[in-house]
Amino acid sequence: MFQFNLWGQVFDVEVVMDNGANDKRINFVYMGDGYTEMQQTNFINDAQSAIDAQFNFTPYKEYKNFFNAFAIKVISNEEGVDHPQSIPEDTPYGDYDDCQAFLILTADTYFNSTFDYNGIHRLLVPINNTAIYDVLSTNTPFYDQINIIVNTGEYGGSGGAFATTSIHASANLIMIHEIGHSFADLADEYWAGEQYAAEKTNMTQETDPALVKWKNWIGDENIGIYAHGSSPPQSDWHRPHQSCMMKQLNGQFCAVCREATIDQIYTLVTPIDNFLPVENTVDFDGSDLNFSVDLILPEPNTLEIEWFIDDISYATEVDNITLTDTEITDETHVISVNIEDTTTLSRTYTFASGYLFSLSWSINNTLSVEENQIQKFLYKVYPNPTQNHLNFSYTAEYVQEPFTLLISDLQGKKIQAKTFTPENGTHEFSFDVNNLETGIYMLNIKASHYNRSFKFIKE
Numbered sequence: 001m002f003q004f005n006l007w008g009q010v011f012d013v014e015v016v017m018d019n020g021a022n023d024k025r026i027n028f029v030y031m032g033d034g035y036t037e038m039q040q041t042n043f044i045n046d047a048q049s050a051i052d053a054q055f056n057f058t059p060y061k062e063y064k065n066f067f068n069a070f071a072i073k074v075i076s077n078e079e080g081v082d083h084p085q086s087i088p089e090d091t092p093y094g095d096y097d098d099c100q101a102f103l104i105l106t107a108d109t110y111f112n113s114t115f116d117y118n119g120i121h122r123l124l125v126p127i128n129n130t131a132i133y134d135v136l137s138t139n140t141p142f143y144d145q146i147n148i149i150v151n152t153g154e155y156g157g158s159g160g161a162f163a164t165t166s167i168h169a170s171a172n173l174i175m176i177h178e179i180g181h182s183f184a185d186l187a188d189e190y191w192a193g194e195q196y197a198a199e200k201t202n203m204t205q206e207t208d209p210a211l212v213k214w215k216n217w218i219g220d221e222n223i224g225i226y227a228h229g230s231s232p233p234q235s236d237w238h239r240p241h242q243s244c245m246m247k248q249l250n251g252q253f254c255a256v257c258r259e260a261t262i263d264q265i266y267t268l269v270t271p272i273d274n275f276l277p278v279e280n281t282v283d284f285d286g287s288d289l290n291f292s293v294d295l296i297l298p299e300p301n302t303l304e305i306e307w308f309i310d311d312i313s314y315a316t317e318v319d320n321i322t323l324t325d326t327e328i329t330d331e332t333h334v335i336s337v338n339i340e341d342t343t344t345l346s347r348t349y350t351f352a353s354g355y356l357f358s359l360s361w362s363i364n365n366t367l368s369v370e371e372n373q374i375q376k377f378l379y380k381v382y383p384n385p386t387q388n389h390l391n392f393s394y395t396a397e398y399v400q401e402p403f404t405l406l407i408s409d410l411q412g413k414k415i416q417a418k419t420f421t422p423e424n425g426t427h428e429f430s431f432d433v434n435n436l437e438t439g440i441y442m443l444n445i446k447a448s449h450y451n452r453s454f455k456f457i458k459e
Ligand SMILES: [Zn+2]
Pocket: 159, 177, 178, 181, 187, 188
């Protein structure tokens, strides 16, 4: 069989932010368009400035250590950008006067970026997708997020597969907004037009506070259900906040958008950078046994660590343990560690949701020796309060142990239970709570080394 590889051009790559191994980090790649060979220093400065702004902005700031950033020095034949001035009238997204003030009509650039895309003055889009992916696969095949900086001072940008901005004075904030679209799949919280209206984490047609997807935040941090306008179609669609970064550049990400970003971070990576021993089984020969995890820390650190011997808690708050022959016998044991992110930025524990990562090792077991795998279990229970259903959704990787969900009353009397071994991927099921009397109940989530209880209200 013949295989043809179409390689893109090789360019210099600068590592602008290095927090560790690429395969354990989310890799942001910045590329310039409309920068000539002589202007590559400008490009690196512009990329550095965008990266500094991005990682001083919550929640990227707190999770900075989970990211690396690279800048590819893509060389264009000419500086600038295409500006066809093809919309001879003012629109809500730009005036024709501003558009005409920029005189460059065509520029020979590597990704062929253009303004006036799709009939919108300020929509700035790199057109040559093939060139973008060729450059990435040749220079930084490990990329997770593609950010393109176009060498023009005019205001503009776009989201989608590539977060794109110019070098306008607001460009760094525009880039953070566009990365909100392309990294966390967020909607605009301003009205961008009916063609962009869709059910998203931060956009919905649901108006019932008991059912809306950001129910867990309502009433806090100014989260509510705000219509996009007073008449249809705007009045049919709602946002969670009135001044989120996804609405206006002088805002912060609202709680709902912040949480979606952290969810996406933990969908892509775990906080466990390395661990020892590497294998999943260990022979005990009488000498001390060491177990350790190397963690990627949020700032401030919101990770909690707990070690177990079999089902017994052994130590907390330490990243390594040493077991001596008085603690281990010739019998079979399982050593486990749970790492949990208790950040309040994503409302962990206010009602049932969690970011759980764990490892376990068997001692003196006859299991075949294999490389150990980090087990990931991200879950959410919603809504609370509830009338009809209590939904449990989870995303799992490599989880071996069964979990039990138990609904009981406040006296501990069991009402419903379900035991399941999490399957890889994202799954959801729901408990029918229609027949419960109104009042307060408990939900208990339990595995051999995990035990959390939450109260919920049946309305
Ligand atoms: Zn937007």
